[in-house]
Amino acid sequence: xxxxxxxxxxxxxxxxxxxxxxxxxxxxxxxxxxxxxxxxxxxxxxxxxxxxxxxxxxxxxxxxxxxxxxxxxxxxxxxxxxxxxxxxxxxxxxxxxxxxxxxxxxxxxxxxxxxxxxxxxxxxxxxxxxxxxxxxxxxxxxxxxxxxxxxxxxxxxxxxxxxxxxxxxxxxxxxxxxxxxxxxxxxxxxxxxxxxxxxxxxxxxxxxxxxxxxxxxxxxxxxxxxxxxxxxxxxxxxxxxxxxxxxxxxxxxxxxxxxxxxx
Amino acid sequence: xxxxxxxxxxxxxxxxxxxxxxxxxxxxxxxxxxxxxxxxxxxxxxxxxxxxxxxxxxxxxxxxxxxxxxxxxxxxxxxxxxxxxxxxxxxxxxxxxxxxxxxxxxxxxxxxxxxxxxxxxxxxxxxxxxxxxxxxxxxxxxxxxxxxxxxxxxxxxxxxxxxxxxxxxxxxxxxxxxxxxxxxxxxxxxxxxxxxxxxxxxxxxxxxxxxxxxxxxxxxxxxxxxxxxxxxxx
Numbered sequence: 001x002x003x004x005x006x007x008x009x010x011x012x013x014x015x016x017x018x019x020x021x022x023x024x025x026x027x028x029x030x031x032x033x034x035x036x037x038x039x040x041x042x043x044x045x046x047x048x049x050x051x052x053x054x055x056x057x058x059x060x061x062x063x064x065x066x067x068x069x070x071x072x073x074x075x076x077x078x079x080x081x082x083x084x085x086x087x088x089x090x091x092x093x094x095x096x097x098x099x100x101x102x103x104x105x106x107x108x109x110x111x112x113x114x115x116x117x118x119x120x121x122x123x124x125x126x127x128x129x130x131x132x133x134x135x136x137x138x139x140x141x142x143x144x145x146x147x148x149x150x151x152x153x154x155x156x157x158x159x160x161x162x163x164x165x166x167x168x169x170x171x172x173x174x175x176x177x178x179x180x181x182x183x184x185x186x187x188x189x190x191x192x193x194x195x196x197x198x199x200x201x202x203x204x205x206x207x208x209x210x211x212x213x214x215x216x217x218x219x220x221x222x223x224x225x226x227x228x229x230x231x232x233x234x235x236x237x238x239x240x241x242x243x244x245x246x247x248x249x250x251x252x253x254x255x256x257x258x259x260x261x262x263x
Numbered sequence: 264x265x266x267x268x269x270x271x272x273x274x275x276x277x278x279x280x281x282x283x284x285x286x287x288x289x290x291x292x293x294x295x296x297x298x299x300x301x302x303x304x305x306x307x308x309x310x311x312x313x314x315x316x317x318x319x320x321x322x323x324x325x326x327x328x329x330x331x332x333x334x335x336x337x338x339x340x341x342x343x344x345x346x347x348x349x350x351x352x353x354x355x356x357x358x359x360x361x362x363x364x365x366x367x368x369x370x371x372x373x374x375x376x377x378x379x380x381x382x383x384x385x386x387x388x389x390x391x392x393x394x395x396x397x398x399x400x401x402x403x404x405x406x407x408x409x410x411x412x413x414x415x416x417x418x419x420x421x422x423x424x425x426x427x428x429x430x431x432x433x434x435x436x437x438x439x440x441x442x443x444x445x446x447x448x449x450x451x452x453x454x455x456x457x458x459x460x461x462x463x464x465x466x467x468x469x470x471x472x473x474x475x476x477x478x479x480x481x482x483x484x485x486x487x488x489x490x491x492x493x494x495x496x497x
Contacts, residue, residue: 091454098456105468158434161421165430168422175418175437176469182441183459183470187449202363203446204439225378225432233373235366243367243374245438247431 068110075103123262150185159247204242326495332375338368340389388487410444418472423496
């Protein structure tokens with residue numbers, strides 16, 4: 001039986017859903033599907049594949065609970081920010097509503113996928129032990145913390161890619177979330193540049209510049225794949241560092257996020 | 264301060280370097296920026312230059328790297344043209360952004376070329392005949408398409424990569440492409456949900472992940488060479 005042909009048939013039926021499912025479902029389809037009529041079964045197959053995939057690897061469960069922890073934090077942060085009176089100017093509401101929606105969706109997906117293995121939502125201190133005391137009353141602080149959270153999220157997901165290399169479908173889900181976090185980061189950085197009057201701040205990270213040193217540590221890396229890129233294509237070090245985002249280890253991320261967790 | 268890096272001289276040098284690589288060598292034309300701009304305004308691709316070359320991306324991780332190199336070449340050539348022939352009414356802020364993105368894409372392409380060494384595919388011949396570089400909407404619309412496609416391509420290629428180091432490299436680049444996509448979208452529809460709109464991010468909050476065959480089919484019209492990616496990641 002030609003599995004790839006069946007996948008192609010599905011793709012005509014519902015490109016998006018099948019695109020996401022393609023890899024994980026090949027084996028599944030091999031056992032269960034004999035005609036394209038089974039396209040109607042996709043939602044069920046989807047849920048069971050996700051559950052099965054997560055159950056297969058302890059490493060994946062760890063990574064996804066780590067992701068869930070960060071998504072819980074982001075979700076709570078934007079829920080509080082979007083609900084706070086006189087915080088987000090009307091003109092910027094649409095952006096933060098969209099970001100908040102995605103974080104809620106990420107939490108929902110991870111909770112559902114992890115099932116009984118999902119960790120409970122921690123109790124957060126959005127004021128970071130007092131360091132961000134005005135985060136829900138001062139828009140400049142809110143935007144700065146938002147950009148820091150998003151940039152950290154990008155680095156955190158990136159840092160887990162290698163741990164998921166044996167779980168291809170979960171790796172793909174993680175990549176799909178990772179790039180959404182990067183979209184968030186870019187647009188919030190542009191807002192932060194305006195709100196804080198920092199003209200040097202762009203959608204991308206230049207060198208290791210940033211409000212919180214630990215979050216941007218190592219972003220000034222000039223060596224990729226063992227090659228020193230200094231002078232590549234006559235471009236500046238600033239441009240070269242902007243062209244590559246760097247990962248952060250779980251330990252580094254949890255150290256940064258630590259004060260957000262109520263002791 | 265960050266935009267101190269692009270003097271006009273540097274731009275000219277970089278632009279002509281890319282033109283040499285992308286156009287002169289493979290197309291066999293003594294292409295100047297002006298001549299390329301002219302060709303871009305043609306409604307139809309030049310029948311004298313059908314671009315019948317087939318470029319094989321190869322297999323395994325090398326195939327994935329060449330696949331990325333091919334896409335980055337197209338992006339680099341596109342933004343090089345955008346900056347060489349700015350659309351009417353390009354603001355200074357837009358020029359800074361588009362110049363930054365151009366530089367990032369050139370860096371990505373040159374990095375892949377260097378990393379691939381003898382395994383690198385040749386310089387491709389882009390075909391931007393369908394893009395009106397004089398119009399803001401056309402240019403930013405194309406930029407949006409290229410960036411969203413790039414994100415979906417890297418996301419879809421991730422699971423094909425066998426080496427952890429290469430996977431990480433792809434991860435380092437895809438988030439920069441996503442940043443580009445968001446900023447281009449923000450230029451098109453400022454202060455809206457468009458930067459990560461429901462047209463590109465699904466109900467799980469997921470970006471797209473698309474397999475190489477579908478990406479290559481989608482960009483086919485923008486490159487004169489025929490690209491064979493059948494063995495990418497295999």
